Amino acid sequence: MASTSGQDPASDTDPQVVAAARAAARLARQVTISLGEVDLSLPQYRVLAFLDEGEAAPSDLAGRLSVSRPSITALMDGLITRGLVDRRPDTDDGRRVHHHLTDDGRDTLQQADQAVGDRLVAIGTHVNAGDPSVLIAGLARFGQAIRAAQAAGTT
Numbered sequence: 001m002a003s004t005s006g007q008d009p010a011s012d013t014d015p016q017v018v019a020a021a022r023a024a025a026r027l028a029r030q031v032t033i034s035l036g037e038v039d040l041s042l043p044q045y046r047v048l049a050f051l052d053e054g055e056a057a058p059s060d061l062a063g064r065l066s067v068s069r070p071s072i073t074a075l076m077d078g079l080i081t082r083g084l085v086d087r088r089p090d091t092d093d094g095r096r097v098h099h100h101l102t103d104d105g106r107d108t109l110q111q112a113d114q115a116v117g118d119r120l121v122a123i124g125t126h127v128n129a130g131d132p133s134v135l136i137a138g139l140a141r142f143g144q145a146i147r148a149a150q151a152a153g154t155t
Contacts, residue, residue, distance in 0.1 A: 028042065030119055030120070031045075034115040034116040034118070035115065035116065037115045038112045040108065043065070043067070043075055044075065044078070044079060045109075045112050046065055047061065047072075047075060047076070047079060048085075048108065048109040049109065050064060050065065051100065051101040051105070052106065052109055055099060055100050056098065057096055057097065057098055058072050058076065058099070061076070061099065082104075083104045083105075084101070084102055084104055084108055085101060085102060085105055086099070086100045087100075088100060120132070120135070120136060
């Protein structure tokens, strides 16, 4: 495997890094399965979680979620139709809109968080003598690393 990161080529072939990358792919599938219980797709869940932090314009959502503007529009239209998200005009610029999580959207997000969390805990009980807390804490820490990388503009 050739190095594409500009870092030490040995890190690109580290078996633990490869195992982590593949585990992340498997984990995404497990999250998707859990979200099916509350009739959400992974992109919809990501949008609801992002809007839980506050309102957002479509261009902000597209950039933050790394999707195209037309994709975010289609995604938002579906969430609006379901009553999970509300679209409101910008008070300072009537040409812009902002999206907000509705009460139903917040409830659905809470149900999704519970479904995903329950699945992660259930999977995590198969290691560490049945104690999933180390794995859960590691995932939470990885979430902090992603937010820090986004804030630094490196992801």
